[in-house]
Each structure stands twice: as C-alpha cells, then as structure tokens.
Amino acid sequence: DLRNQLYESYYLNFISAISRSKLEDIANAALAASAVTQVAKVFDQYLNFITLEDDMFVLCNQNKELVSYRAINRPDITDTEMETVMDTIVDSLFCFFVTLVLVDRNIDLATPLHHTWTYQALVHDVLDFHLNRVNLEESSGVENSPAGARPKRKNKKSYDLTPVDKFWQKHKGSPFPEVAESVQQELESYRAQEDEVKRLKSIMGLEGEDEGAISMLSDNTAKLTSAVSSLPELLEKKRLIDLHTNVATAVLEHIK
Structure with missing residues (x-):
C-alpha cells in the first residue's frame, strides 16, 4: 500500500502490541516508498x-x-x-x-488459569466450543445393510450457551458430576409439572390435546389458568433440559 501510494495518510492499528523488529520493517518500507510523512499514527489496541x-x-x-x-x-x-x-x-x-x-x-497468576473439573471448562476443553456456541455430532443409532448393522450417519447440531440460558448460568462453574445430577433433577421437575397439567386436563374432562378448550375453561379454574400460562416456560425448560442432556452426554463420552 505504501509503495503504491494508495492512501493520503495511514493509521496503523494492531490487535496486540507490535514488536520493535516489525515496527522497524514498517519504517523501512515507508522510507523505501518515500511515504514516511503519510504514516500518521501507529496504535497498539x-x-x-x-x-x-x-x-x-x-x-x-x-x-x-x-x-x-x-x-x-x-x-x-x-x-x-x-x-x-x-x-x-x-x-x-x-x-x-x-x-x-x-x-x-x-x-499467583497461574492458579486462575488452570482448567478445573467444571462444566464450562470441560465443554471448552473437550468439545468444539467457539464464541459461546458448541457444535456436536450425534449418532442416530444403527442401520441395517447387506453387510450387516452399521452406525447411521452422524447429525451435526449446534447449541448456544449464553447468559440467557438459566441452567448454564447457574451450573457452568459447578463440578461436572453435580451438573449431571442437576439435569436429572430438572427433568424430574419438568415431568412433575407436565403430569400436573395432564391431571388438570383429566379432571376437567379434557383428555385430548385441545389447548383451545383448556383456554376457554381457564376463567373458571385458577389452577388450570396457572398451568396454561406456564406452558411456554415449561416448553423452554424442556428445551434447555434436552440441550444440556446432549452437551453433558457429549462431555461424558470424551472423558470416560
């Protein structure tokens, strides 16, 4: 760029501090191109x-x-x-x-840099984890062929582990065995809530999956109203349970 006189002035920004030898290389290039006065500033960002x-x-x-x-x-x-x-x-x-x-x-700067047996550290160390997104390969069982049973093609899935994820925020610093227990506890809690919704539907004579009918009766049944209003939260809870079940299983496959 200096040699071809592409710009009237140059502001050089470096992500990390530039070494003296490289700075001298730039200076020599500017001298050779007679562009020293055009190099306005050099920044270490x-x-x-x-x-x-x-x-x-x-x-x-x-x-x-x-x-x-x-x-x-x-x-x-x-x-x-x-x-x-x-x-x-x-x-x-x-x-x-x-x-x-x-x-x-x-x-002691070394201590905080050591990776421990925690959920977040293990995800970072053993999985394809980049910019808060973890990429997993999940096998879909086996398939039969003339040559016999063989593993099916693996499916690739990506999950975002962000501050919005309540389970991640709560357990990312927890020891991995505790995370596995917490996933199981969340699953049991979800199933209990799901069973309660089904029980209320049964009491109201709504054995099917007609959510519209449930909404019509919600004005008369406080519990049913609460159950219906909690359905979006329940679905999100199930999504997070599935997500962390898959991630934790992938971690376990690498460390066992």
Missing part, C-alpha cells in the same frame, strides 16, 4: 482476546489449536513450537490485563 461474558474471556487467535491445552502438552512438540505458543499466550494475556485488570504483581 491490546485487543488480542474476546470477552464472551462478564466473567469469561478467550484468547483471540486465527488458529485456536495453536493456543490450546493440547498444543502445549503434545509429546512431539518442539522447543521452537513451544516458544511460539508461549509467546502467543503471553501476548494475549498481556492485552487482557493491560486493558481490563490491575493486578498486584505478588498475586
């Missing part, structure tokens, strides 16, 4: 991370495998590769600390 939630951030890198736990612990990793990984992680963490946090230099 310290933005080499993404804040997904109020209390969670991830390191920003085009190749997420480069800064993964697996990359650091590969048995065949070379010293040069390890240095590259460490430099990338350090640069990203520096961007985070210099932008959002003031830290006493005596604090």
Whole structure:
C-alpha cells in the first residue's frame, strides 16, 4: 500500500502490541516508498482476546489449536513450537490485563488459569466450543445393510450457551458430576409439572390435546389458568433440559 501510494495518510492499528523488529520493517518500507510523512499514527489496541461474558474471556487467535491445552502438552512438540505458543499466550494475556485488570504483581497468576473439573471448562476443553456456541455430532443409532448393522450417519447440531440460558448460568462453574445430577433433577421437575397439567386436563374432562378448550375453561379454574400460562416456560425448560442432556452426554463420552 505504501509503495503504491494508495492512501493520503495511514493509521496503523494492531490487535496486540507490535514488536520493535516489525515496527522497524514498517519504517523501512515507508522510507523505501518515500511515504514516511503519510504514516500518521501507529496504535497498539491490546485487543488480542474476546470477552464472551462478564466473567469469561478467550484468547483471540486465527488458529485456536495453536493456543490450546493440547498444543502445549503434545509429546512431539518442539522447543521452537513451544516458544511460539508461549509467546502467543503471553501476548494475549498481556492485552487482557493491560486493558481490563490491575493486578498486584505478588498475586499467583497461574492458579486462575488452570482448567478445573467444571462444566464450562470441560465443554471448552473437550468439545468444539467457539464464541459461546458448541457444535456436536450425534449418532442416530444403527442401520441395517447387506453387510450387516452399521452406525447411521452422524447429525451435526449446534447449541448456544449464553447468559440467557438459566441452567448454564447457574451450573457452568459447578463440578461436572453435580451438573449431571442437576439435569436429572430438572427433568424430574419438568415431568412433575407436565403430569400436573395432564391431571388438570383429566379432571376437567379434557383428555385430548385441545389447548383451545383448556383456554376457554381457564376463567373458571385458577389452577388450570396457572398451568396454561406456564406452558411456554415449561416448553423452554424442556428445551434447555434436552440441550444440556446432549452437551453433558457429549462431555461424558470424551472423558470416560
């Protein structure tokens, strides 16, 4: 761009702090193109991370495998590769600390960076989890063929784990065994509410699924009114139960 004189002036913005050697390369290029006066400003934005939630951030890198736990612990990793990984992680963490946090230099920074046996950490470590969206491959059983039974083609599903998800907000920091128990408790609670709705319909003589008829009688039955009004919430609860059942099952398949 400097050589071709594409712009009247240049404002260079870098996600993370630019090294002195690269800054010298830019200066040499500007000199060679006689465009030194056109380089107005150079900014270090310290933005080499993404804040997904109020209390969670991830390191920003085009190749997420480069800064993964697996990359650091590969048995065949070379010293040069390890240095590259460490430099990338350090640069990203520096961007985070210099932008959002003031830290006493005596604090133990390693401890909060360790991944624990919690729901959120495991989802991040073992599943395809990126920008609060987890992608799963779910097998749909087996199919018969002349060669015998074989697994059916896997279906790909995506789920968003966001602050709107009440179960995720409540249990993302919980140990994984507790999450499994909580999913079961939520399922039992849902079934109890569902059975109550069916019981009320039976009492009112509405054995079928005619929700319109239920609404017509809701003015006369306080309990039925409450049950009908809670149906959207009940359906959302069932959706979240199914979501976290699938996610927790996928996590379990990886760690068992």
